[in-house]
Amino acid sequence: MSIKLIALDMDGTLLNRQKLVSEENASAIKRAMDKGIYVTIATGRMPASAVYFAKQLNMNCPVISCNGGVVKDLNTGKSIYEAHFPKDTITKLISICYQKNWYIRWYIGDTIYIRYVDMDMFLAYKTTKGLNIVEVGDEFEKYTENVTQLVVCDLNGNIQKIQDELSNIFKDKIGLQQNTEYTMDITLPNINKAVGLSKLAQYLQIDKSEIMACGDGDNDLAMIEYAGLGVAMGNAIDDVKNIAQFITKDCDENGIAYVIDKFI
Structure with missing residues (x-):
């Protein structure tokens, strides 16, 4: 070979x-x-x-x-x-996470967007220097174009529960992957x-x-x-x-x- x-x-x-x-x-x-x-x-x-x-x-x-x-x-x-998410899917996803107080970050190009900074939610990135993190507060809707991926973080053992709930809401409109016990990646389907x-x-x-x-x-x-x-x-x-x-x-x-x- x-x-x-x-x-x-x-x-x-x-x-x-x-x-x-x-x-x-x-x-x-x-x-x-x-x-x-x-x-x-x-x-x-x-x-x-x-x-x-x-x-x-x-x-x-x-x-x-x-x-x-x-x-x-x-x-x-x-x-x-x-590959980019449709804007309406992103808006709905982030809105649900905000309503339920789930910590979510999303990527546009080389920038991470978050509601508020909590570095405990970035454990995997502790050895990556120079990250561009933008805190948007509740004004997230202008940051929903060309999103490539979202990540939900939870340190209280609820990731599977969150995955099940999002899967039930969005069905085949999103892909869900758990990579750690405290994070879940959200991608486009397929x-x-x-x-x-x-x-x-x-x-x-x-x-x-x-x-x-x-x-x-x-x-x-x-x-x-x-x-x-x-x-x-x-x-x-x-x-x-x-x-x-x-x-x-x-x-x-x-x-x-x-x-x-x-x-x-």
Whole structure:
């Protein structure tokens, strides 16, 4: 199998539990790129966070963010693919979250919009510097154009309840994915990391059989099934391990370096 593109989830995959890239993983990524292989990030995070880590690693192709809803060129900052919510869906979603006092943030380009600042709701972003966060208060309606993703946060164990309620209200108008015990991503229906990865593969003129995709969570399932070589982290959920062709080491044991050295 000839791998030409490696796609890496961030949290629990490329990043360890301290939300950092180990020296071993960084060195392995460089070795792969030195062999002419493209390496990208495929994350549920916002574009700015994906770009931040990709630039630290000098990655050599566009990166995938918002669970496949955005594919952005690192050099120009322009999107080669971007999916936007209808304005009426966004307005209704945010209104419901405001009414129920659910903490919600949403992304337009590289900006995070929130009702009020609570950094306890940004635990995954603690190692990303320079985020552009805009506090809008109750005047949110002028910030509802070109939204790529929303995230509901709850620290009291209510995420599943919130997901069930939103699913019942919006049905097939939105996609819902729990990536942590305290956050839920809201995407357009039928958007997932496989969609973003297929757009990138088309852009790079690479067949899916030439892609290695690595991940650990439910939002990685689609791209691991899509790629020619699907890799589950040692810390991955069982659903990911069950469909992967290879299980590498834990994210705290340099699992990305291990799988790159094995197959590249």
